Amino acid sequence: MTYALLLSTVVIFIAELGDKSQLMAMTFATRYRARDVLLGITVATAVVHLASVALGYWIGAGFAEYQGPIAVCAGVAFLGFAAWTLRGDELTEDEAEKAKRASGSAVLAVGTAFFLAELGDKTMLATITLATQENWFGTWIGSTIGMVAADALAIVVGVALGKHLPDKVIKYGASAAFAVFGVLLIAEGAGWLG
Template sequence: MYAFLLSTAVIFVAELGDKSQLMAMTFATRYRARDVILAITAATAIVHLASVGIGYWIGTAFEEYQNWIAIGAGIAFLVFGAWTLRGDELTEEEASKARKATGTALLAVGTAFFLAELGDKTMLATITLATQEGWFGTWIGSTVGMVAADALAIGVGAVLGRKLPEKTIKIGAAVLFFLFGLILIAEGLGWIG
């Protein structure tokens, strides 16, 4: 129980203002909040399960690969940004189906969150916690802490999505993806701490 409470609190605080929280807000302007939360929960549970496994079995050996993971995730974010700017044209019928289709949002959001969390501070914090605390409590607690913090951002994003024009949302989302991509690449190259 201590590992659960500790990791929930640590990861919730670590996630505040993090890039993935901003991503949650952005995705909530495009998809239903329920779908975004489900995708975040699934991606977070997978990444944090791997994190506690790494922390429990390998300890600090993961740090030597952190730069490569950050560079790979940064490049993926640049691709997401370009894809967002390019946009997709949908007929009204296709748009209606897309709004109803849960799978599309789950795949898009889940993939983006999975990549964003690789090498992220919340992943590293989860690894660190797992080296000192029980793996199961750390896994569940870190997942709950992150989803709770991102749910706050999703609420804000859902409200903004009803008030902002689609072009503004598309440009804003692309800028965020580019920014996150450049930051991850700079971190991976050791240019920023």
């Protein structure tokens, strides 16, 4: 479980860097207290990632005899995430306006926005992929920690510096990390790593 927790924390933290969710976190932090933004992000992430690990666990358990091919498919998915990260992810003007106009409880507004934004996002897909191979509980906790930590970083940097993180460094670094994880998974699935 510890390995799954650490691996998913790192992978999801990297996946979240430069993601539109970080931009949403910065936007919400200009309107609400950082504590409320982080609480909303945490609740939404925990719910989305619980569903993600349930799906990943079901796929991994249901097809246990195909762990090699599943690892290769997971590796290919991670290479896809690397390409997706290189392409970039931006917050549209409409999404930024919705974040600024959110009414009601800050935690509810942030939580709802993050829940909807994460459905089908690369962090959700990466969590599903990790859960096919690793302990579901460790993956769930780790992916939640990784995402909240990355978004907390965005809030702190956004508030403290009033600037965005250096996009190119984040984009290339995150993409390279996904590619490395992808190659390792493919090598493991093909039996090259034992």
